Amino acid sequence: MKSRALGIILLAVVILASGGYYLYSSQSRVTVLDGYLGGEKIGLFEDEEAAEILRREYHLEFQYSRAGSLDMVTADQTGMDYLFPSSQTALAYYEDEKGQPVQDEIIFNTPIVLYTHQLVLDALMREGIVEEEEGAYYADMVKLTDLIMADTSWADLGVPELYGKVSVDTTDPAKSNSGNMFAALLANVLNGGETVDETTVENVIPKLQEIFARLGYMETSSSDLFNQFLRMGVGAKPMIAGYESQLLEFAVENPEDYEQMKDDLVMIYPSPTVWSTHVYIALDEAGRAGAEALLDRDIQKLAWEKHGFRTSTYGAASQSFEGIIEEMAPEVTRVMQVPDYPVMRRIIDSL
Amino acid sequence: MPKYLKICLLSVCLMLTVGLLSACGSSEAEESSGTWQTFRTRGAHETIRILSGSENQELASILEQCASETKVDIEIEYKGSLDIMRELQQGAEDYDAVWPASSLWISMGDTGYLVKHAESVSMTPVVFGIRDSLAEELGFKGRDVSVNEILEAIRSGRMSFCMTSATQSNSGASAYIGFLYALMGKQDSMTEEDLDNEELKQEITELLSGIERSSGSSDWLKDMFLNGDYDAMVNYECLMISANQQLEAEGKETLYAVYPYDGLSIADSPFGYVDHGDSGKEEAFLKVQEYLLSDEAQNAIQRTGRRTGYEGVKEENLDVFRSDWGIDTERILSPIVMPSSEVLLKALNLYQTEFKKPSLNVYCLDFSGSMIGEGNRQLVEAMQQILDQDYARQNLLQANQGEVNVVITFSDEINNIYVVNDSTDENLLELYETVASEDCTGGTDIYDAALTGLQMIEEDYDASQYTPAIILMTDGRSNGGMEYSDFAEAYQDYGSDIPVFSIMFGDAREDQLEELANLTNARVFDGREDLIGAFRSVKGYN
Numbered sequence: 001m002k003s004r005a006l007g008i009i010l011l012a013v014v015i016l017a018s019g020g021y022y023l024y025s026s027q028s029r030v031t032v033l034d035g036y037l038g039g040e041k042i043g044l045f046e047d048e049e050a051a052e053i054l055r056r057e058y059h060l061e062f063q064y065s066r067a068g069s070l071d072m073v074t075a076d077q078t079g080m081d082y083l084f085p086s087s088q089t090a091l092a093y094y095e096d097e098k099g100q101p102v103q104d105e106i107i108f109n110t111p112i113v114l115y116t117h118q119l120v121l122d123a124l125m126r127e128g129i130v131e132e133e134e135g136a137y138y139a140d141m142v143k144l145t146d147l148i149m150a151d152t153s154w155a156d157l158g159v160p161e162l163y164g165k166v167s168v169d170t171t172d173p174a175k176s177n178s179g180n181m182f183a184a185l186l187a188n189v190l191n192g193g194e195t196v197d198e199t200t201v202e203n204v205i206p207k208l209q210e211i212f213a214r215l216g217y218m219e220t221s222s223s224d225l226f227n228q229f230l231r232m233g234v235g236a237k238p239m240i241a242g243y244e245s246q247l248l249e250f251a252v253e254n255p256e257d258y259e260q261m262k263d264d265l266v267m268i269y270p271s272p273t274v275w276s277t278h279v280y281i282a283l284d285e286a287g288r289a290g291a292e293a294l295l296d297r298d299i300q301k302l303a304w305e306k307h308g309f310r311t312s313t314y315g316a317a318s319q320s321f322e323g324i325i326e327e328m329a330p331e332v333t334r335v336m337q338v339p340d341y342p343v344m345r346r347i348i349d350s351l
Numbered sequence: 352m353p354k355y356l357k358i359c360l361l362s363v364c365l366m367l368t369v370g371l372l373s374a375c376g377s378s379e380a381e382e383s384s385g386t387w388q389t390f391r392t393r394g395a396h397e398t399i400r401i402l403s404g405s406e407n408q409e410l411a412s413i414l415e416q417c418a419s420e421t422k423v424d425i426e427i428e429y430k431g432s433l434d435i436m437r438e439l440q441q442g443a444e445d446y447d448a449v450w451p452a453s454s455l456w457i458s459m460g461d462t463g464y465l466v467k468h469a470e471s472v473s474m475t476p477v478v479f480g481i482r483d484s485l486a487e488e489l490g491f492k493g494r495d496v497s498v499n500e501i502l503e504a505i506r507s508g509r510m511s512f513c514m515t516s517a518t519q520s521n522s523g524a525s526a527y528i529g530f531l532y533a534l535m536g537k538q539d540s541m542t543e544e545d546l547d548n549e550e551l552k553q554e555i556t557e558l559l560s561g562i563e564r565s566s567g568s569s570d571w572l573k574d575m576f577l578n579g580d581y582d583a584m585v586n587y588e589c590l591m592i593s594a595n596q597q598l599e600a601e602g603k604e605t606l607y608a609v610y611p612y613d614g615l616s617i618a619d620s621p622f623g624y625v626d627h628g629d630s631g632k633e634e635a636f637l638k639v640q641e642y643l644l645s646d647e648a649q650n651a652i653q654r655t656g657r658r659t660g661y662e663g664v665k666e667e668n669l670d671v672f673r674s675d676w677g678i679d680t681e682r683i684l685s686p687i688v689m690p691s692s693e694v695l696l697k698a699l700n701l702y703q704t705e706f707k708k709p710s711l712n713v714y715c716l717d718f719s720g721s722m723i724g725e726g727n728r729q730l731v732e733a734m735q736q737i738l739d740q741d742y743a744r745q746n747l748l749q750a751n752q753g754e755v756n757v758v759i760t761f762s763d764e765i766n767n768i769y770v771v772n773d774s775t776d777e778n779l780l781e782l783y784e785t786v787a788s789e790d791c792t793g794g795t796d797i798y799d800a801a802l803t804g805l806q807m808i809e810e811d812y813d814a815s816q817y818t819p820a821i822i823l824m825t826d827g828r829s830n831g832g833m834e835y836s837d838f839a840e841a842y843q844d845y846g847s848d849i850p851v852f853s854i855m856f857g858d859a860r861e862d863q864l865e866e867l868a869n870l871t872n873a874r875v876f877d878g879r880e881d882l883i884g885a886f887r888s889v890k891g892y893n
Binding site for chain 2: 213215224232233
């Protein structure tokens, strides 16, 4: 009896020890990658399901510091393995400042959209600036830009409840990507609907400066701007520019809140709009593994279904958001080219 | 994983859970000083240190509950939002989290990309709380009021008001920027050129001259307001609600909230983690944040007069947001456009140096024998921070136009009196050098020094043209010829409202200093831990 008891205890010890070793060794194989991340992708990086796939399949763990897409290029990169900005412009900026990165890879895309409230949508539709097509809303960017340039007040549009002039709040175009992309879009619109190039950019800069100078203090992160839009109400942020993915992610993560807010919240596609391309930049050899992991089929699927980023394989609205977000466009087709890097550089420097 | 192992692990987990449950005790709040609070709970494994705006002091019971639910000890230090911005710029080494009044200050302060997970905990607009009968008389009740109408009431002398220092506190900064916009008649962002306009300078200076008292922080402004007899204060809606609750309980006249439609701002109270690479702290922070954003805590926070959630104030909490106090939860709040950081900093600099009422500072400095050595060294260093303008500028504490600085050095008698009526950089530096070279000797008489300062302000100057303050710095107990009653009698004879702030260190008698603070509606600051910080806090009051 005694020896049997001893045996059981011994067995237990062995099992615990080997189990402990198993846990220890599987954890110790995880490589931690440090880097700068655009705020709009934090949801994905904090997603436990995604973290589990990365750990299990790739033995990777992403640590991040949040920074604006352009800001991160010039920030201190000591000890950093990757940058994950939201545009090709940031990549070109990196190449211009630091040379060829170890690796760069497009991970997913999301279009720039406008977010506003029902009150504002009604006014914009009355003015013929926004139109509905198959449930999705499209803003005529030429008309909207004219309205802004003409110093129109909200009261002029029949919305006396709102104080001030018609404007679209964005993040700081010199620091953060969504603001930067919106500036690119406005530049194209001001250029008569043609993508701005080095010969035409100077003509539009004074008007761009005028539009952005009015905005005053601009947030440096797209996620902060979107959160303020959601929380502070129509008076504080009547209309903002952001990423399509932001509303999709919010609706999935906060279904009850979204249910209560969706009658008031409105997503509008600028017509035309621009794509924000989320590029992963590896800064060192360790960072390379991150690109492959992020392109994993399951990660890409999660990125779309829970965080709203359109990928090459996923990204038709019917695949998951139908019935959740009614005003979502199945496909985004009215898109303009973002100006080339030297032109964007000129725009950034002027704002 | 082998099946046996799973079972073993499960039982270990169970044991841990039981252990944790049995460790659940009540949490307790300890208050170490006016600017610190600590919430401890039994069984806590982690402590987070939060640097917070003073308006969150009212959330103490919720934080206590939070510590107990999350098993995370919370240490929280209260400062003005602009001080939080400056702390962040310097890396915020001593803190795991920041909680200023507005996300603007995190954006401007987080130059090292340290802040993560920042989420708004609640919202509250900055309002004018005006004595109910005066609001009625001015015709401000039940309609839209513009900043210019309020300015008119101030200009005509029908209303004076208190607000926090625009260079230390978010509510003061927001209100001040709101005033500027209203005076400019602008709806989109102001520019640096706008600030150079001579007419504007004159008007804002005139307006700020209506400020009766100032303070470094919003919660302290509310306390000061409640202890004094003033017409109005510019403060957060939530603090006005809390002031009204107290006023009503004391049977006093309550305040009526006015939301100037062309100069309104909203504080969004972001709570963010400061990343120093400690994952244990990060986890603890997230637990605390999750608790604060839980339905239960959000409702409790709403009961304190703060707006929470996406859907506005709940019906059941409308008894807190009382419409007879002017509180309006239905109106669309359209805040002003905050200027870009360069313009904002320029505006704040101008506030400090040109626009606000000139300060009239009377420093009563203890040069008794007990100060020899460390005491004197710290005192001199603190004076350098204020008088040497190269240092003062870094903290937006530089002398303003027309400022007067008086230094009275004392022991059991008055040693010397130095008066600088023309506060140029050179004159103040010379004053500092003179003070620095003085020797310590003799006993202590704080009342003699304070009374001498009071007589100078009341008799040599027109106090209404200044923001006056006596700043008493001592490490001793008064044992000289004069007593508290001598000072109190003179103070009442003058009908004075000059605050006597004290900074104590060494074994100063707090009760003696508190007595002076109570009489004069001022505060006592503890300089034993951070003398320079205490001096800076005092400066926020004038």
